Amino acid sequence: MSNYYTQYRHLALDGARPAPTAQEIAAIEALLEAPLPPAFLAFLQVANGAYFDYTCDVPDGEGGVEKMGFNTFFSADEGDFCDETLVGEIRAARKHMSMPAQILPFARDGGNSMVFLDLTAEGGGRVMGYVQELPGWTGRRAHGFIELAPSFDAWLDSLYIDRDTVLDELEHSVSEPSHLEAMAQWLDIGMPAWRQDAGIAAMFALKQVQLYASEQE
Incomplete structure (x- = not known):
């Protein structure tokens, strides 16, 4: 990684x-x-x-x-x-x-x-x-x-990571697996409990599936 x-x-x-x-x-x-x-x-x-x-x-x-x-x-x-x-x-x-x-x-x-x-x-x-x-x-x-x-x-x-910013960036800015990997590191540093946030975790998992599927096409 x-x-x-x-x-x-x-x-x-x-x-x-x-x-x-x-x-x-x-x-x-x-x-x-x-x-x-x-x-x-x-x-x-x-x-x-x-x-x-x-x-x-x-x-x-x-x-x-x-x-x-x-x-x-x-x-x-x-x-x-x-x-x-x-x-x-x-x-x-x-x-x-x-x-x-x-x-x-x-x-x-x-x-x-x-x-x-x-x-x-x-x-x-x-x-x-x-x-x-x-x-x-x-x-x-x-x-x-x-x-x-x-x-x-x-x-x-x-200073803090804003939850709405995370959701917006996941939806609109993350377009490659490397972007998602970088976002995970960003969240691990600045919002360590992000995996316990159901909304963020669900959108992150969905984006993982979408990006993985697009790589397989």
Whole structure:
């Protein structure tokens, strides 16, 4: 069986670059004007530029949450501007969002919503989300800056695999046996009890049968 992911705690990471060099860390911290927290540095060692398919609950301002995925983690590579490197995204946030020093954008969703580490004295290492406003016809959503967790570690702990996402991906995205094998590994890491979920287990078994039958044709 192939190994599709690198595991960090309950997170399955895909496509990570090699761990950053001391020089790259120093360049980030110099531009940031703050040291990176140990928890962030530990994650960066294994998740440099990685993708991870997890859900983050963002308060909607009305007592509920919006499920979002800030799944593209920026890399420590040399960068210039809006290029999904930590230094490039710092520069972009300062130019386009008037972001002060000691604020680090570190991941984004599929659009322009991002998550930030607030390393200012007031922020104390909390994680903030910047949620892009949607057009009116899409429905209301909270937007702007929203606190998501008191620390980077707490934010990682809050990430989870959404059940509806699993069912949707099984139905619409899994088209080859290797996709199903990768999904099983993803679930084993991030949702260890998934085989006890009757709905997921039944759809997984059905997809196995379908893919096996198509291979035999």
